[in-house]
Amino acid sequence: MMLLLLASLPSVAHSAEEPQMRAIEATRMSPRQQRLQKRRRETAELARKGAAELQRSVRVFQQRYLLKSKRLELTAGGSLSLADPLINTTNVDGGLIFHIGQRWAAGVTGFYSFASRNDAFLNIQKDFGLFPERSFLQAGAFAEVQVSPLFGKFSSFGIAVLQMDGYLIGAIGGIKTSVNQDIKPAIAVGVGLRVHTTRTLTVSLEVRDILLRETFQSGARLLQHWLIGLKIGLWIPPTFQYKHQR
Numbered sequence: 001m002m003l004l005l006l007a008s009l010p011s012v013a014h015s016a017e018e019p020q021m022r023a024i025e026a027t028r029m030s031p032r033q034q035r036l037q038k039r040r041r042e043t044a045e046l047a048r049k050g051a052a053e054l055q056r057s058v059r060v061f062q063q064r065y066l067l068k069s070k071r072l073e074l075t076a077g078g079s080l081s082l083a084d085p086l087i088n089t090t091n092v093d094g095g096l097i098f099h100i101g102q103r104w105a106a107g108v109t110g111f112y113s114f115a116s117r118n119d120a121f122l123n124i125q126k127d128f129g130l131f132p133e134r135s136f137l138q139a140g141a142f143a144e145v146q147v148s149p150l151f152g153k154f155s156s157f158g159i160a161v162l163q164m165d166g167y168l169i170g171a172i173g174g175i176k177t178s179v180n181q182d183i184k185p186a187i188a189v190g191v192g193l194r195v196h197t198t199r200t201l202t203v204s205l206e207v208r209d210i211l212l213r214e215t216f217q218s219g220a221r222l223l224q225h226w227l228i229g230l231k232i233g234l235w236i237p238p239t240f241q242y243k244h245q246r
Contacts, residue, residue, distance in 0.1 A: 065153070065163040066196045068099040072236040073202065079111065079229025081137060089115040089137055093229055097146065105146040109171070111227075113137040115178070135177045135214045135223060142173030142188055163196040175212050186212035194233070199240075202233035 074096055081089035095109030115136040150166035169190040174183040190208035197203055210225040 065161070066199055066235075067102070067240045068105070069101045071099050071240065073097040073099065073105075073107075073233045074236060075109075075204065075231045075233045077204075077229055077231030079206070079208075079227045081113075081115075082226040082228060083224060084134065087115055087117060087134055087136060089113055089225075091137070091227065091229065093231060095144075095231075097144075097233075102151075103148050105148075105167075106144070107146075108141065108143055110139070110141040112139050133216050133218070135179050135216075137225065138176045138178060140173060140175040140186065140210070142171035142186075144169055144171030144173075144188070146192075148194075165194050167192050167194065169206070169208065171208075175210065177212075177214065179214055179216065184212045184214065186210055190227075200235055200238045202235070204231045204233060205229075206231065 075094060077093050079091045079093055081087070081091065083089075091111040091113050093109065093111045095107060097105050097107035097109075099105040113136070115138070117134075146167045146169055148165045148167040151163075152165070153161050153163050155161055169188065169192060171188040171190075173186055173188070175186040176183055188208050188210045190206055192204050192206040194202050194204045206227075206229050208227045208229075210227065212223055212225075214221055214223045
């Protein structure tokens, strides 16, 4: 132990003498050398501060291109019914969706239908003298919930990187058809893909399956209407800010 202590004494003495030696060397320098040494110290200090500032500004994660949380999405578009091969049905759709967070949303949607008999229906009437009883969609409204389990992004032909999310739809509401004027209870399930084309506008592709019970002269039947549609969405408010900058 004594040997280690004695061995360390010269280094301690040398450390204590370093400020004195630097002071003596400074007095021996010319004014020009002193200015150069001062500039070197200032440059080193600025470099150290710059490196620290750069380290603080580095983001530890990539910010999202668009935030949905606590925002309204106003949608409008159209859809086609694929359920009945004897009827052509085109719908005008609209909705207002409130995004509770990045994954969950709830709101109201509705549609108005333009339905007509097609050539196949008219040929059956002409060739066989039959008058098939059909149910024409007229209008419908739903309260729905959306959940987005999938998020992603893709490159748009090298021009921009677009954000997208896939979502599931569950809804309950009422349907009005041509069979009678009663509003029939209905449920709907579906899937959608929402592409954020800009920070203000979205384009969504949806497939919905609407189930309702219809009463014909021959009896009650469960009808299934498959709708495929395209919607454009407008965010309210149109801009957003991150609560945390990093």
